[in-house]
Amino acid sequence: MGEATTSVEAVFREERGRLLAALVRRFGDLDLAEEVTSEAIEAALAHWPADGVPSKPGAWLMTTARRKAVDRLRRDQAFAARLAILQVEADRADPVPAPEPGGELPDERLQLFFTCAHPALAAEDRTALTLRCLAGLTTPEVARAFLVESATMAKRITRAKKKIREARIPFRVPGADELPGRLPGVLQVLYSIFTEGYAASSGANLQRLDLAEEAIRLARILRRLLPAEREVAGLLGLMLLVHARRDARTGPGGEPVLLDDQDRSRWDAPMITDGSELAVAALTGGPPGPYGVQAAIAAVHDEAADLASTDWAQIVALYDVLHALAPSPVVRLNRAAAVAMRDGPQAGLDLLDALAGEPLLRGHHPYPAARADLLHRLGRHAEAAAAYREAIGLAGTEPERAMLQRRLDATERTDQP
Template sequence: MGDEGTAGRGPSTGSFHRTSARSSVEAVFREERGRLLASLVRRFGDLDLAEEVTSEAVEAALVHWPVEGVPARPGAWLLTTARRKAVDRLRRDQAYAARLAILQVEAERADPAPPADADGELPDERLQMFFTCAHPALAAEDRTALTLRCLAGLTTPEVARAFLVPPATMAQRIVRAKRKIREARIPFRVPGADELPERLPGVLQVVYSVFTEGYAASSGPELQRLDLAEEAIRLARILRCLLPAEREAGGLLALMLLIHARREARTGPDGELVLLDDQDRGRWDRSMIEEGRGLVVSALTGGPPGPYGVQAAIAALHDEAADLATTDWPQVVALYDVLLALAPSPVVALNRAVAVAMRDGPQAGLTLLDDLAGEQQLRGHHPYPAARGDLLHRLGRLPEAAAAYREALDLAGTEPERAHLRRRLNAVLPSGPDGRTGT
């Protein structure tokens, strides 16, 4: 009898509307979360409060939207609901409200709030959040974790998985970062024009760190974390939109697009690593490459180049070439020379040495790699011994190549990289009497 009351409308209609509403909430929340948090923090001066009332607003949307329909301006609906919940909470806790009032006065004195939008549209104050999450007073690992949590919208367990630490450890790290912001009175504001050149590289580095973990995971069963790489690209798009005059913001976006365009070809059917020279370039994302190339031109026009713009130009040369042999290696080396002058590091020198090997032969590259043997930053960095192994292999120095591959194998973090290095190692080991290699 109980089921007969719903028979007239069909048993799945209510479920469909609930599913549709949940999908709408998730889509809006993903798109608007950073702006919503930034606006609430700007108004109330407390990140924890902003996160809590944001979650409550989403829960309210899941209750109301299936019944009332998705509002015309869903982001503004969420903001209004979250603000009301924050005010209600502050009314219930006068001591908390007094503390936040002091913080808000201090914040407004340092950076007056922009006028409210007359149409009730959600104001975009994410730029303040970028610079707060990437403040130099925070530890480097805390900056990246906070950016992933607050601006990319990952849950604490998802951030923990990205850093390969237990969720409890990551939760403590995020709490520590928030406490530092509160206790050090780090302002939620965009730095002034005189501060921006010093602070912007830290913001870009945080976003690029998110991307590099997605492009080449530090450990685990898979080579790539596409979700992280795509979140980093989304954050870079926001930054470029908010800072259109900053050429390095465009350079970073270009770099990530030109690298991410190869994502489908970087692994084989079973998830195995496929090197650049073996990739099916027909699987590269040409629309992404064209967008990246256009951004490179902008990044390198109108003033001295920046490190991200130069790296993007190198990536563009790889993406434009028909194969490894026809890559413009002299130009790649020349760009690495520029990059070494702008941002010298052993990793840049390693990449330059590999490019020199392609231009001038394996011995020239190996000589440069051997000059880097004492660099502390390259200890534990498996691409260094892997590159030496490849060049020694090309020179026919097989026992030395085997030793280099073994060293790289001990350091590699992901299973696809380890499997690739095992294949390289087997290729240089002498075969036994039965024709099998000596592994």
Template sequence: MAGGASSASVEAVFREEHGRLLAALVRRFGDLDLAEEAASEAVEAALAHWPVDGVPPKPGAWLMTTARRRAVDRLRRDRAYAARLALLQVDADRADPAPPPDADGELPDERLQLFFTCAHPALPAEDRVALTLRCLAGLSTPEVARAFLVPIETMAKRITRAKKKIREARIPFRVPAVDELPERVPVVLQASYSIFTEGYAASSGPSLQRLGLAEEAIRLARILRRLLPGEREVAGLLGLMLLVYARRESRSGPDGALVLLEEQDRGRWDRAMIEEGRGLVEVALSGGPPGPYGVQAAIAALHDEAVDFASTDWPQIAALYEVLHALTPSPVVALNRAVAVAMRDGPQAGLALLDALLGEPQLRGYHPYPAARAELLHRLGRNAEAAAAYAEALALAGTEPERALLRRKLHTVALKD
């Protein structure tokens, strides 16, 4: 096998198996650093052996066996380290005894435990997302740093801090008990959705989207869906991601410019992805009261089902935002509700709701808020006020495509003033 082909094979296998491999190693040895080191050494061994011997029939099992041997070798060399891990492992086993292998002798899928460990409420929100990307999406520390546009050293410290917190606080590597799930599942979903949001609508940088990051988030959501098939909000989250991501090709023009929803070529939307998302919405909204992700997915489905912008069912969207605001009241949800109300009842009604949000701390520095006010002020013919709001939004926008769009809009209203 050619070296390049072999390297590509290892990378493909590792990307697919990374979360499963790391989860099993952490469950076995109780330490993320040791698990990552052993996994990395296993991949290095694969790069050395597979070009000669060929890719094994069960490459994931090969990597697992090799990684476990490397971890054991390190523990034999460092007795003090091994003793510390043994104490941690006693605590973990008391909390959640290790599950037995399945009928084929394979290790069980332990990624769910790793999801809950990385997204533990004791960790700061930014650390949860970074650790989830590092451990479950299989991104390297430099890749995670690029995703958040921070220096590699900064991200390395953030990930190290999260691992240290897990170790020192003895955060258990386990799936929470049934009575803990209502509190813990939303944290896992929030971490996954934060990754998707940063990928689909980047917070800063030269590009509007980081599609690789969004695709990793969808892959993680698919894993969660397989591991938690009875959780309707997991279905809602995956459905929401698919319904939104289906529009990715139409969000940017050939020159990278931002294309607003009302101007997008809906013929370029991914219809297969939309159909899959709609099916997940039905699951999310069946069998009990809806959750926030199910409601957001239903809103996304209404946008995707409209044949054009003019035929969008704004009354139903506005009503769903009312439901969402009751479930998760926040200024950002209130902002989106105001925009939907403006589409349903006219710009004056929407502007009144937006003006009621003036002074909200969470909206300071959030450019969609002044941008939405500017649009409604422009529609009302209040162009001087609209220009001031567009200038405010321009100063806050993070990506160059967003800034370019706001500059064009500011120029347009300035000419009308």
């Protein structure tokens, strides 16, 4: 039973998003699709341990789910009539070919990506819905991922579904003229999930590897669905190049290990190779995009033997390109840190001080932490200590606060006569 259940769970993980997308596409209702998807999985758990996993499990699940949806619609004629109206409108805009009986489950997840990340939805709702529908996390799991109550997350997901239903947001891939304006929203949702996994905003742990790996899995799917989109390659490459350092980013107690102290032999070399190839693909064939440039920056870091041999001049130049494409105070902060490595701590500090009035950096603990490090390197220990205290007050996770406290303690010891 245990081995069979494991097989079912593996199939479910692979097929759930495809199944859900196909059902939403066919019936036009996300709630109905989720319910019958769950019922089909329950049926599989009941039958497959005894009968074995079918040769085409996706088609088996689809057939079962469609039957359950039809049964449900027959019992609720008003609901069926409303869905019929929505489906007729959708088919007029974008007809759906009937699936071949017994054939492979069609992969319609691309439509689901764009539905979940529709610009009409609030940003936090897009991320929640993507994790719920495409990643298959339960509502409590999504809530835990962002450290909110399950009831709060349930309201977000319900609100997003209601918006899709009432605004009649189409379940389709944007046309060629719409894609450039809509794709960045999809990529931003995936990057937000990865960022929360790479550096949690709060809590007891620095990293949420499960979230980071789920974002990478979804980005791989998107890359397969949109192989010609260079920014999709750039985002996936960026994720891989950053995630390749995961084992070296924390110490035995979960404390952060900064880049200059990491054991680079623990970095994932095959993942770096894959990420670097994607970075090249992202920067080949046209003007660069922000994710492709960020992937290139990560590749320069990952391909260096150590901190001293890193090509800081190239990194500064890449940050100049990134700032031209997507200007932000955070980009300028990161560029200042690179300039400090290229030209010395005073040059970097001058750039950081020029950012002192930026509202977006006031609650961003890396800003005072970066100033503290440069002030310490310049021997201005009292000012460094004050900046470390500010960073500790802003840091969201316990490991980050502990690391900053150790740096503060070392600075204060250095300043003692």
